[in-house]
Amino acid sequence: MLDKPLSTIFRLTDKHKKALARLSILTARDLLYYFPVRYGDYSKLSYIKDVSKGETPILYAEVTKIQAKKAWKTKMTMTEATLQEASGDTIRAVWYSQPYISKMLPVGTQARFVGTINERGGSLYLANPEFDLVAEIPVEKSGDLFADDKQELMLYPVYRETRGLTSKWIYHKVKKLIADGYLNELDETLPKDLLQKYNLPSVTSAIVYMHAPKKVSDADAARKRFAFEEVFMIQLVKQEQKALYEQSGAFMVNPDKALLKKFTDSLGFELTGGQKEAVDHILKDIGSDIPMSRLLEGDVGSGKTVVAALAAYATATTKPKGQSFGKLQVGYMAPTEILAKQIFTDFVELLGQHGITVGLITGKDCFKYPSKTSDGPTKISKAQLKKWVANGEVQVLVGTHALISKGVFFENLGLVIIDEQHRFGKKQRAALRAKPQEKKRQEQKKTKIEKKGLSDNSEILPHLLSMTATPIPRTLALTIYGDLDLTVLDEMPPGRKKVETTLVEPSIEAREAAYEKIRLELQSGRQLYVICPRIFEADPKKQKSLLVKSAVAEAERLSKEVFPEYQIGVLHSKLKKDEKVSVMQDFADHKIDILVSTTVVEVGVNVPNATNIIIEGSERYGLSQLHQLRGRVIRSTFQPYCYLFADVKSETTAQRLDALTTAKNGFELAEYDLQFRGTGEMLGNKQSGVSDLAMEAIKNIKLVEAARTEASTIIKKSLLSKHPALTRRFKRLKETMYLE
Numbered sequence: 001m002l003d004k005p006l007s008t009i010f011r012l013t014d015k016h017k018k019a020l021a022r023l024s025i026l027t028a029r030d031l032l033y034y035f036p037v038r039y040g041d042y043s044k045l046s047y048i049k050d051v052s053k054g055e056t057p058i059l060y061a062e063v064t065k066i067q068a069k070k071a072w073k074t075k076m077t078m079t080e081a082t083l084q085e086a087s088g089d090t091i092r093a094v095w096y097s098q099p100y101i102s103k104m105l106p107v108g109t110q111a112r113f114v115g116t117i118n119e120r121g122g123s124l125y126l127a128n129p130e131f132d133l134v135a136e137i138p139v140e141k142s143g144d145l146f147a148d149d150k151q152e153l154m155l156y157p158v159y160r161e162t163r164g165l166t167s168k169w170i171y172h173k174v175k176k177l178i179a180d181g182y183l184n185e186l187d188e189t190l191p192k193d194l195l196q197k198y199n200l201p202s203v204t205s206a207i208v209y210m211h212a213p214k215k216v217s218d219a220d221a222a223r224k225r226f227a228f229e230e231v232f233m234i235q236l237v238k239q240e241q242k243a244l245y246e247q248s249g250a251f252m253v254n255p256d257k258a259l260l261k262k263f264t265d266s267l268g269f270e271l272t273g274g275q276k277e278a279v280d281h282i283l284k285d286i287g288s289d290i291p292m293s294r295l296l297e298g299d300v301g302s303g304k305t306v307v308a309a310l311a312a313y314a315t316a317t318t319k320p321k322g323q324s325f326g327k328l329q330v331g332y333m334a335p336t337e338i339l340a341k342q343i344f345t346d347f348v349e350l351l352g353q354h355g356i357t358v359g360l361i362t363g364k365d366c367f368k369y370p371s372k373t374s375d376g377p378t379k380i381s382k383a384q385l386k387k388w389v390a391n392g393e394v395q396v397l398v399g400t401h402a403l404i405s406k407g408v409f410f411e412n413l414g415l416v417i418i419d420e421q422h423r424f425g426k427k428q429r430a431a432l433r434a435k436p437q438e439k440k441r442q443e444q445k446k447t448k449i450e451k452k453g454l455s456d457n458s459e460i461l462p463h464l465l466s467m468t469a470t471p472i473p474r475t476l477a478l479t480i481y482g483d484l485d486l487t488v489l490d491e492m493p494p495g496r497k498k499v500e501t502t503l504v505e506p507s508i509e510a511r512e513a514a515y516e517k518i519r520l521e522l523q524s525g526r527q528l529y530v531i532c533p534r535i536f537e538a539d540p541k542k543q544k545s546l547l548v549k550s551a552v553a554e555a556e557r558l559s560k561e562v563f564p565e566y567q568i569g570v571l572h573s574k575l576k577k578d579e580k581v582s583v584m585q586d587f588a589d590h591k592i593d594i595l596v597s598t599t600v601v602e603v604g605v606n607v608p609n610a611t612n613i614i615i616e617g618s619e620r621y622g623l624s625q626l627h628q629l630r631g632r633v634i635r636s637t638f639q640p641y642c643y644l645f646a647d648v649k650s651e652t653t654a655q656r657l658d659a660l661t662t663a664k665n666g667f668e669l670a671e672y673d674l675q676f677r678g679t680g681e682m683l684g685n686k687q688s689g690v691s692d693l694a695m696e697a698i699k700n701i702k703l704v705e706a707a708r709t710e711a712s713t714i715i716k717k718s719l720l721s722k723h724p725a726l727t728r729r730f731k732r733l734k735e736t737m738y739l740e
Helices: 014-022 028-032 167-179 192-197 203-211 216-246 257-266 273-286 304-316 337-354 382-390 426-433 435-443 474-480 508-523 551-562 577-588 623-633 651-662 666-676 679-683 692-697 701-716 724-736
Strands: 038-041 058-070 077-084 090-096 110-120 123-133 155-158 293-298 329-333 358-361 366-369 396-399 413-419 463-468 485-489 500-504 527-531 568-571 594-597 610-616 641-645
Touching: 028 167, 058 090, 155 167, 167 203, 203 216, 216 293, 216 474, 216 692, 216 701, 216 724, 257 304, 257 337, 273 293, 273 304, 273 463, 273 485, 293 304, 304 329, 304 337, 304 413, 304 463, 337 358, 337 366, 337 396, 337 577, 358 382, 366 382, 474 485, 474 701, 500 508, 500 651, 508 527, 508 610, 508 641, 527 551, 527 623, 551 568, 551 594, 568 577, 610 623, 623 641, 623 651, 623 666, 651 666
Parallel strands: 090 123, 293 463, 293 485, 329 396, 329 413, 358 396, 413 463, 500 641, 527 594, 527 610, 568 594, 610 641
Antiparallel strands: 038 155, 058 077, 058 110, 077 090, 110 123, 358 366
């Protein structure tokens, strides 16, 4: 009954059908779960004598005159009426293209009208008002019906509309479904003990409260229930994924403590408290035969690479259990070729001196270190690299998605590191973790391990360390990455200076003053990034063209008008891969002084000498992305500078950009974004797979942690089978949910 198409329940025009499809409302269930975005209050009575143009008042009035007619010039059909309050004041109401209204509101009808006040010829009128019939019209707000000491809210739902579908239409159809008993078909998915424990209404009560609350607390209780339910269901799926992964076996990594100390001593600096804590978490996890699943969040420049290198070193110096030969291997997957080559270089420096063999594989090139023919890495064939990885000679393999290409097999893959995992697809990440099983299938044999509770043919899976430099609020991370344990690096290495961030007013004088400060830095030998929202100039003839700075045109302008004495390069996504790599290498080698780019430099680019960045059109970016971009200039001990060139047209935008100048770190900015912009804008609702309601709930750490705890308990104790309705919902969700 609930899954019946709406077209079989109501008479729908083609316009209605198309509009409902746009909102993904196809069945009775869909409509019942299409919740209001807010509520209006009918008790906030307005009076005709007080209205003004642009307002949306609520008026109680009687229809004293009404007729359907056509506009004199346009011949548009319309209904025009005169509405009169109890005080005797009147106002004209006009419904455009709705002549049928004249039959719905005959003279003498009393109703509540809600519409926008417009003006024509010096006369105010009520445009296209919605209406509900009432038994009587209140005389005045101080009368018995609206006495201050007795006043009750008279809430009405407001739904997100689309062309051809009004909020009022949706409301009346929902009321019809409820009146016809469709709520009786709803299954209660939440266990009774959870409803009681968290004081949540039943599903039928919550649906009524959402669409027709008698008081604000009813609507709040319903929103809390559905928010908890959605986060709880997400957590069930995530906790099951985690439990299934932990049922597999893993290589136990137990490195020699003396070797670890030798490695840390060779770094030449003391690890921060956050790095030490992260290393402790990781070493404890990988020291078990239960595969690790951990997310390492680290602010830009917080030293994640060193933590990853230490984990790789610990793994690559450990023999597989039961073997007197060979070492465990590490696979490190990076989202771009530039970042992969940078990590390879870092690992050669950090691990190479300790006798660890490091390889690099990208779509085009393969390298190996150490080399028999040179002091640095040597370029080798892909076939040769694959051979050395397969026989275990290459202990650490860094690469792009080429790492998961067919024919790349590891002898004993003990640890997988995925950098910026949200930049890879779900299947790509799974493919890397499944590399040992791929090899097993190829060899057509099963690996046997000894582990209590596991059968002889249990899988051996690598430990997983995911890393991200994108600041994620804790509540969001607990939801989206619910199957991963969290470690946060929230302090910077000693000597790193905070970026001096300046919001530059959109005036010639302010811009020139910023350029002069940057010129002094360039004269001192430093370098500059300039970030632009577009690649090429927009076509001004196109109505919706985004008229903002473009990288190509801005590079030309800067070279001619502002910094003619300096070498300027351009980087953007339309360049070929080889061209991108060449430009970035020239910038790293200081053959280029100023790099004008789009946001392709957002993650992972490391040019320590580049300590200045201009972000054009900065009002168009979210705080997290601005912080990522700004992170390009804190790769050294030189003082970094960031200039936000923005066209600030609202107080909200100004406050948001001001936060960038005052926040202590990226996590503080992420929390600010969560509170003031919402997770939908941070991730994009389509990308995140989480509804608007749950997105708002994610701001509540207690709710998220409670949902996670309850879901974990149900999965660990295998309690799903005791709740058939919950099990059915859980199975449906697993088929459709995609959270990254």
